[in-house]
Amino acid sequence: MNSRPCDPKAEELSLALAVSGLRAGYGRGGDIVCGIDLAQKAESIVAVIGPNGSGKSSFIKTIAGLVPTRAGTVAVSGRDITTLSPARRVASGLAYVPQEANIFATLTIAENLKLATEFLRGRAGVGPEQREKVLDLFPELRLRPRTLAGNLSGGQRQMLAFACALLANPEVLLLDEPSAGLSPKIVGETMEAVVRVREAGVTVLLVEQNVAAALGIADEVVVLVAGRLTLRASAADIRQADLAGLFFGKAA
């Protein structure tokens, strides 16, 4: 037998994102995130789906440091970031694009991009070179730097929000419902942009209500019900599955 001994530490280090026993909630209320484990390989896209109110956004916000962690750990590329502030998490390689208010509508495209790196001095790979790489991914933004972000379409705003997050040269990008409020055509373009982001070497954890859109681009899907991960499977397997059954425990 020539199989190598399993080294859990080495395995953990090879993961882009490692979430273990994560618990979180709001104020004095009960747990909304109820002990979640998630190990995500580098340069993969994992989609988090589940019924309304199951805690998908709360889960991703807890990883971003915006909802206080009550128990458990979060690590990016083997570095424990559990106790870091949201800003320090960004500087540690974890970027987050919220569902709403993810750009400054009264500033221009160029001003939004400039502001995005203002507090990131010291993070390796942040600077003009990264800016060029990001603008190569979203060439439309390069064409009209003086356009007010508030005058962009919903899809263009999402591209700007992605670009601002990517300027931090993240290893992991958290996206909270990027398709929300977009027309079907623009949802498709937004999902294509997520694929380009992954092709650029970034690991993507995506919360989506639009299950079909998420399944179209994800490698793996996790189903969250009442704050717990109830299923993890390849997107191909989930495409065949009965979603009502997965979400609500109903028989087909």
Ligand SMILES: Nc1ncnc2c1ncn2[C@@H]1O[C@H](COP(=O)(O)OP(=O)(O)OP(=O)(O)O)[C@@H](O)[C@H]1O
């Ligand atoms: N700021 C908050 N304060 C208190 N409770 C909150 C807060 N934000 C969310 N919740 C509660 O946490 C639970 C999970 O909400 P969350 O938005 O995380 O679910 P979701 O799965 O993302 O829902 P949706 O698919 O509808 O966006 C809900 O019961 C919600 O009311």
